[in-house]
Amino acid sequence: MADNVDLFDTAKAHAADTEFFIRRGMTKGYQLLSLLTPPLYTAFANSRYGRSHLSVNRLLRATWVGGASGMVGGGAFEYVRSAYSDPQNVRKRRIKAAYDTDSIRADDHSTIGAILLAVFTPALFWKRANAVNLILGGAGIGSAVGLLSHYGRSISGDAPPPVIPRPEVTHE
Template sequence: MSDNFAVAATPQAHDADIEYFVRRGMTKGYQLMSAVTPIVYTVFAATRYGRAHLNVNRLLRATWMGGSLGIVGGGAFEYARSAYSNPEKVRIRRFRTAYDTASIRADDHSTIGGILFAVITPALFWKRANSINLILGGAGVGSAIGLIAHHARTVTGDPAPTIPVPEMPPVAPH
């Protein structure tokens, strides 16, 4: 991010802001769908087909496929939201998200959980699922567990520290 706020009014700066928000939307979409998909799939499969249909391979496959849909959906949503918004408001929103420590901590916990479970899940369930489903599904489950750990820390009294957002001067158009 440039310190020269007059440069922020250029189309290139707006394109950079859009790219930032698309990446952020993809990350948040993956986290959300990785947390929701295993629950939804378990309830759907148990009510529709019974307990015999539930197994580790199918659950892990549903998890990483749901996470993939979250990536696509989150990126598309943020692109539509940012590309067709006022460039100055998008710039201010990016500036505020850079100081959102709760979101940064949620991303960190999710990444750590995803990496750990991408390694632990194949070690635990080696003979019960396909290796691709083990690695990608394990990363999805770990991402969800990391996100839950972040929210559990916040609820139990250890919230992310808040950093005051500095005053941003108005953007002068050219």
């Protein structure tokens, strides 16, 4: 019975909640910058160098580097936000995030898109780009496409995810 006391240690629970939010922040950062990087890079390359500078390899490289930057930035932001916050507030945020079915559904669509385009992009552009850029850039573009498809389905009137009642957090 004494071993179970460690399960309810506030410091361990706060560390687990912080780890959850770091992973979630990394996921959301990757999704956001994978969505924003291709159009921003295209506009930048066209305005700065003209159409001759834009290539499939460079666009795919910019996409995965942007996604990786978003992942690092999102994880760092959530670490600072969660590690130095009140453990009870972090616990409430975690419970709210765990029951947010719209966010979970967006993550699922993004993951499915990333996996599909990580496979299809090398098949389509094999001779036009480096293999690493094809796979990682394809995953970034797929993540963005999956996220856009989720929001498109939500806007078009797809059935919203069911609302799951959250349990109340009691402070003892």
